Amino acid sequence: MAVVAAIWLALVAVDLRAAAQAGRHGRDVLAGSTLVGGDIASLVAATDSSGAADPAGGITDARATLESANADFSEAERRLGSPAVAPLKVLPFVGRQIRAVGEVTAAAAQISAASAEAMGELEVLAASPTTDPSQRVEAVGDTITVLEGLAADLARVDLGPDRALVSQVRELHESASEQVAELESSVESAIIGLQGVGSFLTGPTTYLVLAANNAEMRAGSGMFLQNGTVTVDQGRFELSDFTPTADMFLSESGTTLDPDMAARWGTLQPDREWRNLNMSPRFDESARMAADMWAASGRGQVDGVIAVDIVTVQRLLELTGPVDVTTSTGQVVTYDSDNVVALLAREQYFTDLAPEDRRDELGTVASAVFDAFNEREIPATGLVSLITGSGAQRHLLMWSADPVQQRSWEELGIAGELPPEALMLALLNRGGNKLDPYMTVTADLDVEGVEAGRRRVTVEVNMRNDAPEWLPPYVAGPVEGSGGVAGEYVGILALSVPKSATEPTTSANGWAVIGEDGPTRVIGSNVAIPRGTSLTVTFGFELPEWEDELVVVPGAREPATSWTAGQMRWTEQRPTTVPLDGFD
Structure with missing residues (x-):
């Protein structure tokens, strides 16, 4: 009898150990998948088969990851349901623990299976041809249907009771509950965002x-620097001609300024001068103003506003392939994803184009790209992935006058709003030149320990001006009559900080701007950086102890700003969360 008991105990131990190992591995695999973590950009990017995005493994790898997790959970479920373990389930206390683990494991297997199935369906959709723009509309609708099915499957998941559990089992239950909530949130956000698209x-x-x-x-x-309109109908884009904003100055105010905008930037007339609309990073506010100003100039009402830059055009070219553009001099220039940034940000200023034609060039290229978008086979998943990826870096921003549509842009992370815990660095060009591509900006974030309920934060910013001597006056400046120096970068270094920030300091010579700016505060100093030199400016401020993290928001610079924060190192690609307790 003792031998039988020993064998039984050995079998139980083997099954329980194998179940635990399989369950842990499945949990780790699932936690690392693109679906868990509430990251809508990763979820949407995982469905992209266009090659324009580079998600973590793409849709095929995402499905394979989920299938691997499902295999682990299924193995754990099988082990916990083995005949050897069955007698333990009837025991009052031990049985409750084993049953609880079994229910969590079964639920995890259900989640991973449903997610893998959904990703498989999305993989088929992503591979489907979209030779007609209207098919992109259908593809987005089909994607929403798949995600709604996954949401329904998740709503049926039952993790079992969480009462009277030992600490390890309770932690397992809580961890599973958190992962389910994160996954539900991610899927819900994706549905809302895709409905807007x-x-x-x-x-x-x-x-x-x-x-x-x-x-x-x-x-x-x-x-x-240029304005126009885009009309979208059944997936087809039609761009109007673009007008240089230098020719669109309003003779009188075309919109209202909110109190913060008026106090911080009112002297620059952002309600009349289009080129000063985005002195504040609050795109939701500057877009509202832009829509008003467009109507005030007699051009009609619009449903919303899109801001696109050179990097967005580059990513559109990754989807469409090269386009040919005929310049005003009759020269045919081929733009592709490899050369468009260099051509538009630097090299166009060395051509014989007239200044007014140079101002039109970005709009001309954008029109050619959208024509190609209408004519060529572009998957809807590629477009959605481009939207979320470019929006995370603020290279593409969207605002809608319709609150329902606006919520979609917010969920997709392209609304250009700053969160209350934002930290955003901006170097605003005030020299009337085109020197930003030659500026290298790095920032170091440091945090002192908590003292008297507050902690001191410093941001040390280094700006290096690498503008070469041979730049033409249109690029190197200065503006005629300004008294400036050719090649010198003149601007405002501004830092958006949480509204709870107090005691601001700057190593520069005083403040150019300081005060509330919507959900945040802005502090900024004037800077002048001669060609071939560097300048370092350090900002400081205090935060209450309960502010335990900052979210560093990209500023859309090209080249992008590089950051360090303790052991963290990154170049601005998407909002980056920095825990403040890690510096203590």
């Missing part, structure tokens, strides 16, 4: 297009 593509929709030039930066995007 579907509505936008179905149309008819007319948006004001603000063409931003990364060679002359404002806060969180390039300066708006």
